[in-house]
Amino acid sequence: MPLMISDGRFRGRAFEAAKSSRLGSIGLHSNSYDADIRMGLRALRSKSRWLFENNDYAKQFYRLLKINVIGPKGITLQNKAVTESGELDKEANTLIETGFADWGKRGVCDVTGKLSWLDAQWLFIETVGRDGECLVELVHGFPNKYGFAIRFIEADHLDENLNRELSGGRHIRMGIEFDKWDRPIAYHLLQKHPGDIAGFGSSASSFGNQYRRVIAENMVHGFLTERVRQSRGVPWSHTTIRRMALLDGFEEAALTNARAGASKMGFFTKSSPEVGEEGNEYHGSEEDENGDIISEFEPGILEELPWGWDFKEFNPGYPNGETEPFTKLQLRGAAVGWGTQYHALTGDLTDVNFSSIRQGELIGRDGWKFLQAFVSSVFCDPVKTAWQRSSMLTQALPLPMRDFDRLNVMKWCPRTWGWVDPVKDMTSFYMEARSRSLNGMMAERGIDLYEEIDAMAEERKYAKSKGIDLNAVIFNGGKTNATAAATNSVK
Template sequence: MFAWFKRKFAKSEAAPAQQERHFMRNRTGARMFAAARQDRLGTAWGGTPLTADEIVDRNQVVLVARSREQSANNDYGRSFLRMCRQNIVGPKGVMLQAQSMTARGKLDNAANQAIEDSWLEWGKRQNCDVTGRRSWRAIQNNCITSAAKDGEFMVRLVFGADGGPWGFALQVLDPQRCPIDLNDQRPRTGAFIRQGIEFNRYGRPLAYYFTTTDESEAGYHWGGKSYVRIPAEEIIHGFLEDMVGQKRGLPWMATALFRMRQLGAMEEAAIIKARTGANQMGFIEWDDGFGPETKEKDDEELTIESEPGEWRVLPSGARVKESNPQYPTGEYAPFYKQALRGMAAGFGVLYNNLASDLEGVNFSSIRQGTLDEREHWKDLQEWLIESLIEPVFEAWLPRALLAGLIKVKGKPLPAERLDQYRVVEWQARRWQWIDPRADVNSAVEAKNNMLTSPGKLIREQGQDPQTVWQESARDVAAMIEAYKSEGIDEATAKELVLLSMGRPQPKVAPTGGNTNEAA
């Protein structure tokens, strides 16, 4: 009996200890990730994940409105948009390099040149834009600006008579005319409408709905029931996909908008405070029994005029109290710079470029930052090529071939060779070397050691190797002919041309007489 009592008592004592160990394990697990802790310091921090559709539904319209406002009023917002246009599109836009081959496996130079020339001709504003105002490069700029400011761009492909002289043109659309609040479910077909876009059951776009595509409409319409349905084959919709299942884009400036507005408000307050301090010289204090009567409404302000090197006598009972406000002082500049660093990180650009601040920068730091930023621009260039330029080219080429608008020596290229003519490369803008001497020497050494090719080096400079070589060949031939026309023999002319192109001069061997004299 006592043995049973001892076992029961020992078990009851062990239970609290086991519960305490279990409680400690739970507390230890809860502290494993500080970000997952739910306490009074994180009550406003969401703890339930949201889908991409929910995030876009709740935030997109407000973010676009605020992004547009900051782009119009904030200098750093305008600077970021300008940097996007300059570094993604560049001064000439993304350039076409046709690479079609002949049956013998060699480049078809004549056909390639005809395709490139026709592409450039179509890219003029009277051909590629339904309004006749934008060139192809300007459309690229417009799409990049829309993506950075609104989070997405939409372009409509227009065919036939409305497509201009080439029967094909582009119409740039305002993405906000595709209503974000238009949602519908169609269980019979499996299709559904989400955020103004109709999808099949796998999420492939079938059509886009717009409140209007008429340029005469000046305002937006919300909550309407009349929409223009455009098949997805006629719409190019580009945005950076940050989440799986995302169907509409968010502004690239979204994470920096709060800082931008607060920084602008702080700058405005600092300017007003500084102006107030500069305008207000001081105050006049009166001793008891002196000074004007406070009840009088017609009192005039006491003005004390002063000149350099002159002492003034104050009225009896009056004394001056100087006003010397200290704000903004030393804490303003560090805070301002730190806020700009956060904005630059959100934009993916170098702080020194965004803020136009090269103070305290050395060569190594600016080089590392510039190289990292250029990789970011290259990534966005490839996104633009995949999202806009390739779809436009794939729509333009077959129609131009069928219409007989691409010609070599007056004869149209055969449309049945479409697959061969579709082989192209796209050359986005590139940048000058940071340290030209060191970078050129490094590139030459890499080429000589077969670590890279001359063509790749030329492409890294934003040029077409075939064009560079052809131009170089024409220059060499013209230089040789110019030397020959001046009476120089052909061998000497070639030697002079080679020397001018960097070939080292041959070393002259010392004569025997000079050797004996030196000995």
């Protein structure tokens, strides 16, 4: 039997946030996320791009994305195929890694010939952040050595106004064709960019812009999923756009007032009704055609006012001491909205100390690692899989196609960061190594343990041939007692 509560004493215990109040302005609606996206996507994307093109802080955020998520060397491939005996297939792995690096050179990996694999990774994360989503077509049969290339397509080609019901439970929602399980089947793309210029004064959005259908297996559609049944991505600036627009207007007003306050400005007023009448004219300054006094001001010049005129100073008192706190408040909110650290976004280190900035750096790095995992799984995985399949079919990779599944085992190594406090962090690393896999710990830092061991063995062999003991140099050279003790305990 359902519980029925009619006593008025319990009515006040409902969610307070669900109640309407004159002090609040939170909208109430129950739309699906796709409905919200469809209504606002084009405007949000346009405003996000405006910020990217015109706002210093937005520009810095997207720069931080490329620096921290992708880094100067990119997210690199380690192939991890094993033989039937369970050992690493070093020969095949080397062949695949070498081939992928060769395909990733500028002029090979993308259809335009303008991008390298590193450029493609930078462009992918920047586009997803700015536009909310990124479309990359996997082009099989492309005329290069590997028979494969990628093609970046702006999200504008995916028409959010294309919505239809099809047979068999299929439907098109915002340009994407789904089956009855909401699994993407195909993407219906406008042949021409709707905002491009196709000719002299004619827009590509004119009548006749047709769609082309690309099956989902040949399309990477990268965006962060935030709600169930979400079909399209939302620009990451959607919560900061209004805040940054207000800050832009505030800064413009403050600068205008500052310029006015730095100038000698004011108004001439008549102190006597006879001023200007015949016999009381003043000829010391120029007058315009309406009889108003014209005076040019120069630094360090003192002037005598005309007879019968007073000067009322115009001295705007703004900007004042509230300018900086307000600006910081807005930028802190923007940094949280973008998911980065305030000091990194603004370069302002005035209120930080070593402990706070260290903690902030560690938290910030966890956020970048989250996005590294996103790029690796959503972008790098399908591109590498498609490349390897095409390369084995064309025999650019001389490996048997029957072994594709066994050989297509990949691990992505994103960029890492140096230790914030080297002594403490190194000691912690060595203590952690007592209870963890060294291979796993090294992989978290983007290092292949087996390749590192081979390189170390080769270095020691060469050093020994020159009469140098590298162990003595490394373990006894300039270390603190704590680090040396931790190192020796692991040894």
